[in-house]
Amino acid sequence: EVQLVESGGGSAQPGGSLRLSCAASGFTFSSYEMYWLRQAPGREPEWVSYISTSGTIIDYADSVRGRFTISRDNAKNSLHLQMSSLRVEDTAVYSCARDNPDFDALDMWGQGTLVTGSS
Amino acid sequence: QSVVTQPPSASGTPGQRVTISCSGSSSNIGSNTVNWYQQLPGTAPKLLIYRNGHRPSGVPDRFSGSKSGTSASLAISGLQSEDEADYYCAIWDDILNGRVFGGGTKLTVL
Numbered sequence: 001e002v003q004l005v006e007s008g009g010g011s012a013q014p015g016g017s018l019r020l021s022c023a024a025s026g027f028t029f030s031s032y033e034m035y036w037l038r039q040a041p042g043r044e045p046e047w048v049s050y051i052s053t054s055g056t057i058i059d060y061a062d063s064v065r066g067r068f069t070i071s072r073d074n075a076k077n078s079l080h081l082q083m084s085s086l087r088v089e090d091t092a093v094y095s096c097a098r099d100n101p102d103f104d105a106l107d108m109w110g111q112g113t114l115v116t117g118s119s
Numbered sequence: 120q121s122v123v124t125q126p127p128s129a130s131g132t133p134g135q136r137v138t139i140s141c142s143g144s145s146s147n148i149g150s151n152t153v154n155w156y157q158q159l160p161g162t163a164p165k166l167l168i169y170r171n172g173h174r175p176s177g178v179p180d181r182f183s184g185s186k187s188g189t190s191a192s193l194a195i196s197g198l199q200s201e202d203e204a205d206y207y208c209a210i211w212d213d214i215l216n217g218r219v220f221g222g223g224t225k226l227t228v229l
């Protein structure tokens with residue numbers, strides 16, 4: 001069964017840091033480009049960061065560029081998001097998702113982990 | 120505010136046909152394919168339609184998608200109570216150089 005499981009969420013003071021992880025199973029993780037997205041309560045999903053299969057191509061939404069760092073470990077089938085200089089507006093459920101080139105779509109999402117930037 | 124617009128709500132009775140629209144521009148819907156997601160309360164988004172009108176394995180044929188110009192739509196026929204969910208369109212935007220989601224449509228089955 002294809003599965004993505006996020007962990008590492010929690011509450012952090014503004015300016016603080018958190019490291020999110022996404023454990024992949026049931027598919028050849030190294031063959032897929034991956035995304036981090038977030039969804040604030042009552043809002044649509046928002047793209048946060050992208051990483052290529054090898055990890056050599058990376059991109060970020062303007063709202064997090066310079067504060068968040070995406071990485072992957074293909075040997076351990078894991079994806080990470082290092083979040084620093086957290087802001088209240090970063091509060092959301094953060095999910096990892098698989099980009100399926102056969103669909104040209106994010107076809108599998110994890111359940112997400114809640115990040116709360118509280119003051 | 121999203122660059123892609125959806126009506127905030129839609130409703131129908133069991134058995135009816137409902138359509139949800141997604142309006143964009145030449146930099147997104149006009150030049151790229153549209154995907155649709157269903158999000159049940161408390162769950163992750165589920166891919167419902169990809170590349171404008173294709174269904175992943177396991178998605179009932181009651182769900183269909185189409186695109187024309189800078190607009191797209193999702194149609195649900197034979198509406199069922201379990202279809203009550205939030206629905207999002209998603210597209211690549213060439214100007215923003217990233218994936219964008221519509222604001223979402225909350226479907227209520229009366």
